[in-house]
Amino acid sequence: MAERMHATDTQNTSVPSEKAVDVGYYSPAKRSPPSLPAGYVLHQVTVQPLSSCPFQVCLLDVGATGELPTCDFHRIRDTTLIIACSSGELAAKTQLTLLDGGVDDVVDADDADLLLLALKRAELVISRQGGLFRKCRDLAIERDNLQSAIDNLPSPIFFKNRAGIYSGCNKAFEAFIGLPASKVNGASVYDVAPAELAKVYEAADEELMQQGGVQIYEADVCYADGERRTVTFHKAVTRDRVSGEVNGLAGSMLDITERKRLEEQLKWAAERDALTEAYNRRRFFELAAAAKERAQKTSASLSILVLDVDHFKLINDRYGHACGDAALNHLVGLLKRELQEPHIFARAGGEEFYCLLEGCDLNEAFEIAERIRMAVETVPHLHDQQLISMRVSIGAATVREGEKISQTIARADEALYSAKQAGRNRVCVA
Template sequence: MVRAVAVDAGVQSGIFDRVVGFFSHVSRPSFEGISSYQFRRVDPSLLSDFMPWRLCLVEAHAHEIGNRVRDARLLLGDDCHLIALIFGDGDAGRVVEALDAGADDALLHPDEGAISTALLKGERFAAKLDRLEMRVREAELTRAAGQLALDNLPTPIFFKNREGIYTWCNKAFEAFLGLSAQAIIGKSVFEISPPELARVYHDADEALMQEGGTQIYDAEVNCATTGRRKVTFHKAATVDTQSRRVVGLAGAMLDVTDRSELEKKLKTAAECDPLTGAFNRRKFFELAHHAERQHVTSGIPFCTLVLDVDHFKQVNDSHGHACGDEVLCQLSDFLRAGAKTGDIVARAGGEEFYCLIHGQDLEQSLKCGEYIRRLVDEHEFIYEGKLVPMTVSIGLAEHRADEPVSETIRRADKALYIAKDSGRNRVCGD
């Protein structure tokens, strides 16, 4: 809707005689004249208060038109539709001069019909401009509402351009890094993160922006309050709707440190003996089956070792169950510390332990078992300052290609009982 039409000087009749005023819209403009507008005078000093003006008639003699148009444009701003009315000794060159000076339309020696037509075109232009401005305002309100919503989300969120430069982030992202938006926006990851972490982020960003789509991965991030945290990045490439080219990315970080720690604890609880920290029986057989498959495919030998603490009941009876538990823990630590890469140590139950010796045949494993027996025999197990004598009996069996692991364990267990029946503190093989 056109709300006002400014007039700088009078029309050709000279009625307004160089007085700045405006036309109020009374009815729809017609080609019969400008009678659909009612003229009102206004103090030129108040022009800055008339922001809604959309149309302006600038009347001047040909030799003045350029300056008059420039003055009007400076006074009313870029949004006003300026129509230059050129009188006197003028030609087409003056029309070009008026347009170059900032007029949107220029009329040479116009009559009322030409002026009315120009006003009608200007009104339509102003109406389109109003609609455009309304859409812009609505878009700005939508963007502001979206930014406010993102700022209030507890999840750290950020945007980057195609060069990997941060273009926006929310308050949660600022708080997580301990940096202000001013310190983040316009920077790359290499400017705000440690080099070893920045390289991970950069490589992931490049892969995403080259391939498009979405991306999820885990990484560490320096948190301002708690140091390095494990996070899951959720990212998506942003694509220009016209060119269909990737122009940047949007990302969010989910702190999974606590969840990861819980997962580790649950995994440990499921796989390890709660007393000694060694693998439990179930996990031992899982790993042993893997060694069995390796033996079938590559021929790598392995042996199973069953170890039992001699006279463990006497340890409990003489020193108490707390002492027995402590001795088992020390023995477990002792065995795991001496294990080679690929070897497996597990507590089978009670005072019995299983070991899987990787890459050795029975002859080599018997030497290994004897080494363990001797070390345990010579080691001083201490509880509350007192020496607790301890020896172990060990049975060994080499895995055969035509038997399951459970059978190999059974044969090692059989060899263990031979060792016990032979006087304990010794090693036997099957």
């Protein structure tokens, strides 16, 4: 919808068309166009809106008064550079008004030298804009390639600016958070996570951006479905390419919930007796060593009980090993009832158990042991509708200064032997 027009015959014949610069011209008053310098070809724009102008430079006739026409030329500002052409030199105030009105330059079209300078300026601007456009295009391609790459990664990935505001993420993060990227970008952690978790993330982010480098830590997260999971955060600061200042961070999340669950199961299995689920012998010695250290710091007492089921072999022989196993679990239930924190117990092996009594001297240990003995005696085990009576013998000893836990257990074991020798179903102290 543009009509080609030559300023002069000489201009048309002296400049090869493939090297000429095309320039549009629009005059609301239908005035004749100015003569262009060599190397430029004028094209009359005859239709509205001016958004149909296909040229990078367009001369807009403003006459002698410099009044902007009512045409819709702002719609072409993204692709066309507009030069207001006046008939004669305009006052500086009028030129400023035109520039404020949206044109890119103002020139007296009657002055060929000034017109040439304006066209050259326009070419330089367009050239620079082209370079910027290419850079922006290349950056957009890089951004799209990066986005495509991280969108195909299974781990949630996110980006934040220096203020801690999300500036990007991948598809996995969208799925985790339950929001599209358009809702994530511009949000803070308080917009996407419960407040108690958001405080943890915010503090970690600020620490990282203050110190720089990388950051790895474990934390709970809340998935879109409300499920709490445990993840490992891997974060690193990002820096401004020019100043080198920290301008944000990039992070990823690795869901370790199942790994933590398996670790807990393995830890539990390593510490527990498979039959009764009481602590095992190894774990007892670990806990006893820690309790001894605490007792030494506070000058508190620490006592140990060694407990053995009387005539346990007869239970196995008469009722079977299944009944014997059930009887041991019955005993564990009674020990749980009688021994409250910080006291603990463990199955040492077979029908023998150790009890660790924190803050108890020998007299207090004897009282607790007697309470356990009576509970076992008065609460029989029910197996296959039969009440099976059980009895226990217990030896008690208090850890002495400079004594190893194993030595205290040995003394308690001697006291247990004394209880057995004295007729069983009793407590003896060392």
